[in-house]
Amino acid sequence: MSDDLKAAVIERCRRMEIPLVGVATTERWENPPFLPWMPEEFYPQSIFPEARSVIVIGLPVHLPVLETSPSIYYHELYKTVNTLLDQYTYRLASFLNDCGYPSVFVPRDGYGSIEVLLKNPVAFFSHRHAALLAGLGTFGVNNTLLTREYGPRVRFGSVFTAADLPPDPLLADDLCTRCMLCVEACPAGALVEEDYPEGLTDKAACARNSADLARRHISPCGICIKVCPVGEDRRHYGRGVPAGGEDPRHRRADEHVRRYGGL
Structure with missing residues (x-):
């Protein structure tokens, strides 16, 4: 029955054109793949005690739009992807509730504003750690989750459910190339060369930027994910070289977009 339910969830995701889906059991938070780990208050079962499984979905951030960042273009894409993630995870939770399994969606960001992050730079749940435990990727030096398909250019949403769903295996291959492009490019100097979790983002510096x-009106930054060379999306868009490549057409397009829509 659990296999059938998982298959039904995946089919729902396919119909909603969600390209990345993974499942983790809540026990994985109690047996983390590395240390130090998050405090127990951030576990899904601490937020929704009925939770037995976490479904994680991922939507891509289109690379050519991201290459214009910081810009109004990427700003609007970021908002659009977040809205879709909230809508899709809500719909998945509702589907599971209709099937008889108590379930809730988790909002994509979980904080009110940048001003909030300046004072308290932690959300109440980490979707990137959930995506790691659902087998969707591995952490990079930029502290984001890298996927084979899109590198770090993907955003995640989660559903907590009482259904016992078969988990997906963790990704065995470390996807980060240690190129350090993200460290060099960060305008806030918020990254260091150590791997996660030793090398943590300077959240205060990132929040100030x-x-x-x-x-x-051109947030978020996006620099550390646009320069990352990992991801099949680079091949899809013909962007073999990070940050727009050497094609003057790309540079001209990026410069044009940055001139308008923000201050």
């Missing part, structure tokens, strides 16, 4: 971009 985001707050400045928000005042100019």
Whole structure:
């Protein structure tokens, strides 16, 4: 029955054109793949005690749009993807509730504004750790989750459910190339060369940079994910070289977009 239910969830995702789907049991939070790990209060079963499984979905951030960042173009794409993630996870939770399994969606960001992050730079749940435990990717030096398909250019949403669903295997291959392009490119100097979790993002520096971009209506930053060379999307868009490549047409397009829509 659990296999049939998981197949039905995956089919629902296919109909909603969701390209990445993974499942983790809540026990995986109690047996983390590395240390140090998050406090227990951030576990899904601490937030929704009925939770037995976590379904994680991922939607791509289109690389040519991201290459214009920081810009109004990427700003709008970011908002669109977040809205879709909230809608899709809500619909999946509703489907599972209709099947008789108590379930809830988790909002994509979980914080109110950049000003909130400046004072308390932690959301109440980490979708990237959930995606790791659902077998969708591995952490990079930029502290984001890298996927084979899109590198770090993907955003995740989660559903907590009382259904006991078969989990997906963790990704065995480490996808980060240690190229350090993200460290070198970060405008806030918020990244270091150590691997996650030893090398953590300077959240305060990152939040201050985001707050400045928000005042100019062109947040978020996106630099550390646009320069990452990992991901099949680079081949799809013909972007073999990070950050727009050497094609003057791409540079001209990026410069044009940045001139408008923000301050």
